[in-house]
Amino acid sequence: MKKDIVVIGTGMAGFGAASRLSHEGIRPVVYDRNDYYGGHTASFRDASGFLFDLGPHISFTKDARIQDLLASHVDQEYEALQVKLDNYWRGLRLTHPVQLHLNGLPHELVVEIIADFVKVHDAPERPVANYEEWLIASYGRKFAELFPMQYTRKYHLTTASNMSTEWLGPRMYRPSLQELLRGALAPWQPEVHYITHFRYPKQGGFLSYLGPLPQIADIRLRHEVVSIDPKARGIRFANGAAVAYDELVTSIALPALLPMIAGAPTDVVDAARRLACSTCVLVNVGVDRADLSEGQITYIYDEDICFTRLSFPHMLSATNAPPDCGSIQAEVYFSDKYRPLDTAIETLIDRVIADLHRCGTLRENDRILYRGAKVVRYANVIFDLERTAALETVHGYLDDIGLHYCGRYGDWGYMWTDESFISGERAAESALSASGRS
C-alpha cells in the first residue's frame, strides 16, 4: 500500500494543510466524514433560493497574506462591509458594546452601573482567579451581572466563575471612566471593537473562499475515521475502507479523536472527555421582507429568549436571498457537559420563530418562505477551569505518538478561520519535517 501524508478534515485547517503540501508538489488525499467539503465553512442553498452558512461566517482577518489569498480564491469578487452589531436586552436595542453606550438604559440603572464601575476603577489591580472576577474588576458588579455574566450562561453554557480568562484577547473592551461617562451621556461612535470591517464572497457564501481545495487535494467524502493505529500507521473508516500513512494530519475534534486511537491510555481518553464544547443548533428562516435588522449581528442577553445571536445572511451578500427577501440565522446553544440538547429540532424551530416575534424581528404579517435547522456538533470551545490541564495531557500524548493535530478542534482553541488555516499549514509543515521531506 502506498504510504503518504494523509489529511483528515476538509475544513479551513484541512485546507491550510493541503495548501502547504501543494507548495511541495504534493496533492494529498483528504478524507471527510461528511458528504460535502468545507467543515464549518460550508454553505448551503435551499430550493427556495436562500443561502445559509454553517453559522455566521465573515472574514475579518488582519493578516495581509490570508486576506490576499482568500481574495484570490474568489477572483477579487468579495463584499467589503463595515461591521454593524447591536444588542437586545429586555426589549431595548442597545449599541455594541453596551459598556460604551449606556445612554440607552434606564437612568436609575446607569447611575448604579457608574457607581459600581467607579468602585473597581479606583481599586488597585489584583490577580483574578476566573472570568467572573475579571468581569467585576473590569466593569463593576452591576454591569458584569446584567450583561456579560448573563450572556456567558447562554453562549458558554456555564458560569463566568467556572471559566478562565485565557480566551479573552481583544474580545471584551475595558473602557476608561471617561469613555463610560461619554457613552452614558449621549450617543457616540467610538471605534473600539476588534472587528471594524469584514469581507464576504459576493457569490456562493463563505464556502467560495475554499474554491481551490478540490484542485489541490484528492477529496474523499463519506469517509468517517473510526480507528487509528499509530504504531502500525493505519486508519480505518466506518465504510470499511482502510489506508496506511506515513504521517497523519488531523483536524478531528479531540474528544472524538482520542477514543479512536488504539492503545491510548485511559487517563488521556478521560482528559479528552473533560474538554467542553458547545453544540449549536442553527435555525434558518427566510422571509418575504429584507428590512429585518439594522445590524448584521445581534446579541441577545435575555435568558427567556432561546437564541443567543441573530445574524442576517442577506445583509452579507445580496445573492444570499431572493430579491426583496431577507434571511435570519438564530444560534441556540447546548453542551454535552453543561446543557445537553434534549429538545426535538422541530420544537426548537417553533420556539425560535415565536421568540423572533417576541423580540420584534418578525412581524405579524411576515410570510415565512423557508424554515430549517442544522446541528453543529462542535461549535465553541468552552474555556472552563478544567480545560488547561486536560488539554496539556491530551496534546502531550498526541505529540508523543507523532500525530499532527490542527484547527479549532485539534488545537482546541477559540480560533477564527484564518487561524485554523494557519494551524493546518503548521501541522503540514511538521508532517513534512517528520517524514524527512522538508
Ligand SMILES: Cc1cc2nc3c(=O)[nH]c(=O)nc-3n(C[C@H](O)[C@H](O)[C@H](O)COP(=O)(O)OP(=O)(O)OC[C@H]3O[C@@H](n4cnc5c(N)ncnc54)[C@H](O)[C@@H]3O)c2cc1C
Ligand atoms: C457559530 C460559529 C460562527 C463562527 N464565525 C466565524 C466568523 O465569523 N469568522 C471566522 O473567521 N471564524 C468563525 N468561526 C470559526 C471557524 O468556523 C473555525 O475557526 C474554522 O471553520 C474551523 O476549521 P477546522 O478545519 O479547524 O474545523 P472544521 O471546519 O470542523 O473541520 C473539521 C473537519 O473534519 C471532519 N471530521 C471530523 N471528524 C471526522 C472523522 N471522524 N472522520 C472524517 N472526518 C472528520 C469534519 O467533518 C470537518 O469537515 C465560527 C465558528 C462557529 C462555530
